[in-house]
Amino acid sequence: MAHRKILIAGGGTGGHLFPALAIGEEILRRDPNAIIHYVGSKFGLEARVFPIKDVWHTLLPIRGLQRGLSLQSLGRNILLPGRIIKSMLKIKSLMKEFLPQVVVGTGGYASALPLYIASKNNSPLPIVLQEQNSIPGMTTRWFSERAKSICIAFDEANEALEENTILTGNPVRQGIADGNRDNGIKEFKLKKDHQTIFLFGGSQGSAYLNKMLNKVVDNIAGAGLQVLWQTGDSDYNKYKHRDSKNIRVVPFIHNMADAYAMADLIISRSGALTLAEITVCGKPSILVPFPSAAADHQTKNAQSLVNAGAARILFEKTLNTQDFFHSIMNLIHDKPELEKMGKASKNLGRPHATQEIVDYIFEAAV
DSSP states (O other), X not given: OOOOEEEEEOOSSHHHHHHHHHHHHHHHHHOTTOEEEEEEETTSTHHXXXXXXXXXXXXXXXXXXXXXXXXXXXXXXXXXXXXXXXHHHHHHHHHHHHOOSEEEEOOSHHHHHHHHHHHHSSSOOOEEEEEOSSSOOHHHXXXXXXXXXXXXXXXXXXXXXXXXXEEOOOOOOTTGGGOOHHHHHHHTTOOTTSOEEEEEOSTTOOHHHHHHHHHHHHHHHHTXXXXXXEOOGGGHHHHGGGOOSSEEEESOOSOHHHXXXXXXXXXXXXXXXXXXXXXXXXXXXXXOXXXXXXXXXXXXXXXXXXXXXXXXEOOGGGOOHHHHHHHHHHHHTOHHHHHHHHHHHHHHOOTTHHHHHHHHHHHHTO
């Protein structure tokens, strides 16, 4: 049998890139002879990550449409048509050379052109879409009618899509739910007999969450609790002096599985992939949606956990330091409630999402 050839397009941000990589890893785990080619943007996170992961890839000279009104945004938008033409030519020749059997789109501006070329081919190629958010992105909406399958992570996405959607959940990193609490305690030099609050703002960190925690962290640590605080690279120098025996301040955590395992309560933004990991690990959380997310999808994402009794939501617009502190303290001291939320969270988790998505890709690649 000829090798399966699969083109996976997506990127710009971690939210589109990491699902693409998780899907690719699962394809190779199931079919080590499969040949995968990734497509991303040279302006996206993938430009750094693809070479590190040592995967076969093409980077397009394309950027998303800039929504701001600055001169820089205007300049970038003026260059956009030229970049689209260049990228189109690159994709056309890649398609001719690579001859994929199926094109998988995980969203972001870098995935639109490969999906467009695939669907406009003399004999159109099958397309499988993977949509991370409760409100589908532009690329998913554009190509939904032409897709063989649309794998969604939230039921709410159906409101915007009439087509053949399948609720699979979001792909999560392998082994994320297999963390070990004792290893985490050891790695972050924390205490075994203390409850742990784990705050992070996605892979980049969140300036807002860092600022809020900075105001209350002494009171939390003073109450016999301990905090694991991932600041993100850009804020680390600002807060590293807060590191102490009950407060661990780190720029980035590679070993998220053990960090999740040792957390009694998580405080984070509500990006789709973060929520996929929190629920697969069965953790209770306080979610503070990023208010500038496109179509306010982080609020909708968080709401689905709140509705299931797995999380509490706080809104940045109306949140003050006192409410933030009280929400944390009231919850961390309510063990039965934490347990109930943890169970509800676990029920929402979809540990087999990646396998299911790959089933549909293999089906389309026949």
